[in-house]
Amino acid sequence: MNLSKSLYTRAIQCPKSLWLKKYKPEVLTPPDESAKAVFETGNVVGDLACELFAGGKEVPYSKNYDEMIATTQRLIDEGVEYIYEATFNYGGILVMVDVLHVKGCEVSLYEVKSSTGLKDIYLHDVSIQYYVLAHLGFCVKEAYVVHVNNSYLRGDELDLKELFCVVDVSEEVRALQHDIPSHLSEFKAYLDDKENEPDIEIGKHCKSPYECDAKEYCWKIQRNIPEYSVFNIFNLGSKKQIELYEQGIVDIKDVPEDFAMTPKQSSAVQNYKSGETHIHVKAIKEFCESLSYPLYHLDFETYQQAVPLFKGISPYQQIPFQYSLHVEHSDGVLEHYEFLADVGVDPRRALAEQLVKNIPLHVNTLAYNMSFEKGVIKRLAEQFEDLSEHLMHIHENMKDLMTPFQKKHFVTPSMQGSYSIKYVLPALVPEFEKAYKELEGIQNGSQAMRAFASLHVKSEQEQKEIRKQLLAYCELDTLAMVKILKKLKEV
Numbered sequence: 001m002n003l004s005k006s007l008y009t010r011a012i013q014c015p016k017s018l019w020l021k022k023y024k025p026e027v028l029t030p031p032d033e034s035a036k037a038v039f040e041t042g043n044v045v046g047d048l049a050c051e052l053f054a055g056g057k058e059v060p061y062s063k064n065y066d067e068m069i070a071t072t073q074r075l076i077d078e079g080v081e082y083i084y085e086a087t088f089n090y091g092g093i094l095v096m097v098d099v100l101h102v103k104g105c106e107v108s109l110y111e112v113k114s115s116t117g118l119k120d121i122y123l124h125d126v127s128i129q130y131y132v133l134a135h136l137g138f139c140v141k142e143a144y145v146v147h148v149n150n151s152y153l154r155g156d157e158l159d160l161k162e163l164f165c166v167v168d169v170s171e172e173v174r175a176l177q178h179d180i181p182s183h184l185s186e187f188k189a190y191l192d193d194k195e196n197e198p199d200i201e202i203g204k205h206c207k208s209p210y211e212c213d214a215k216e217y218c219w220k221i222q223r224n225i226p227e228y229s230v231f232n233i234f235n236l237g238s239k240k241q242i243e244l245y246e247q248g249i250v251d252i253k254d255v256p257e258d259f260a261m262t263p264k265q266s267s268a269v270q271n272y273k274s275g276e277t278h279i280h281v282k283a284i285k286e287f288c289e290s291l292s293y294p295l296y297h298l299d300f301e302t303y304q305q306a307v308p309l310f311k312g313i314s315p316y317q318q319i320p321f322q323y324s325l326h327v328e329h330s331d332g333v334l335e336h337y338e339f340l341a342d343v344g345v346d347p348r349r350a351l352a353e354q355l356v357k358n359i360p361l362h363v364n365t366l367a368y369n370m371s372f373e374k375g376v377i378k379r380l381a382e383q384f385e386d387l388s389e390h391l392m393h394i395h396e397n398m399k400d401l402m403t404p405f406q407k408k409h410f411v412t413p414s415m416q417g418s419y420s421i422k423y424v425l426p427a428l429v430p431e432f433e434k435a436y437k438e439l440e441g442i443q444n445g446s447q448a449m450r451a452f453a454s455l456h457v458k459s460e461q462e463q464k465e466i467r468k469q470l471l472a473y474c475e476l477d478t479l480a481m482v483k484i485l486k487k488l489k490e491v
């Protein structure tokens with residue numbers, strides 16, 4: 001059997017996924033931009049983690065794995081203490097150990113992850129490495145997972161010992177050894193039957209621990225699960241979704257009246273079944289009247305760094321690099337302000353300074369899902385003491401445009417039970433969907449995040465173009481808020 005550790009963990013999630021990867025890869029969805037970004041982050045974190053184990057030697061990557069295995073053996077023979085990407089094969093199972101610590105006749109293995117915690121699937125990942133090494137006759141002393149510590153706050157210098165958590169998983173991994181032979185023979189049986197695709201039902205395992213790249217195929221093509229189904233009932237949870245699916249219920253219209261759900265889920269289902277729009281006019285009027293003018297519509301764009309490059313930043317902290325601000329006067333006149341950070345510098349100070357210039361004291365600032373904007377502003381206030389009072393004033397006077405939708409005061413079936421702006425905007429202001437689609441290049445927040453994060457590797461001309469796209473995109477976000485509010489005022 002030819003199996004790598006990534007194929008092993010794939011099969012642990014679902015053996016059909018392994019079979020498809022081997023024999024029908026054309027049905028798998030190729031990795032999108034964000035999956036590629038996660039992969040790149042993994043590489044950066046992996047390289048940095050090696051510095052924790054200084055003085056080691058790396059086994060250069062080669063398509064010829066025998067060469068990598070031979071190099072590994074040579075490095076062991078030469079007495080190298082830390083070997084990065086140490087490669088082994090036992091019975092067709094190929095593993096590359098991120099960091100192998102060789103001490104005398106004992107070895108310890110380290111698996112590096114760019115996430116911020118330990119997950120069960122990592123134990124399977126380490127356990128197959130342990131299995132291979134143990135069967136090759138190594139005495140495996142310990143096994144570790146190295147992951148990013150998101151409570152680390154960077155000082156002037158990067159402190160690798162603080163940036164990473166090294167977790168001893170030896171005990172858990174040893175406990176898993178017993179099950180590996182039966183897993184392997186199960187996977188082998190599936191793979192031996194090349195003609196017949198495994199008959200495995202869809203379920204929770206399609207999303208966890210990873211979103212399966214065969215979902216489009218298994219769900220949409222094989223089982224005709226529509227775009228909107230019981231799997232989209234807001235916050236219903238996988239267990240209940242599967243419960244309905246196992247009863248043969250896919251269409252929301254078929255959800256039984258007595259099916260146990262929260263009041264919000266029930267009302268979303270009822271709303272969908274009735275096909276009617278529900279508007280609580282009094283509550284919406286109260287919300288609109290609670291806003292003072294001029295009103296400041298604010299939207300931040302942020303990005304994250306797995307490895308913090310600037311002082312005072314934690315791994316994966318949201319770093320604001322851009323905002324758009326539409327100031328709406330009581331007569332409907334709009335003014336627009338914006339900020340977009342320079343490349344390669346910590347954007348926070350310049351952004352905070354301009355924000356307090358653009359938003360005066362004693363005004364209402366409106367955001368959609370304001371907890372995000374509030375979180376950004378609070379962190380800026382903590383960072384910059386001299387601006388703190390003004391920033392916290394903005395923070396205290398924020399209002400949330402999401403409230404009427406979250407409280408179900410305005411519900412239409414096309415919102416699909418959600419109050420996310422992704423659903424609310426096309427339901428209320430359909431023409432804006434087109435406006436986003438007509439934007440050149442950047443059309444959503446994650447594209448904006450990636451575009452800004454990669455600006456430093458672009459040419460001057462490309463940077464100019466991307467900056468134009470970022471500004472156009474963010475401006476549309478706050479303009480969309482103005483339009484949503486206008487619709488609410490019209491009810």
Ligand code: SF4
Pocket residue numbers: 013014015016017020200201202203205206207212213214215216218219
């Ligand atoms: S989509 Fe689900 S059933 Fe299909 S291969 Fe993936 S995990 Fe297995």
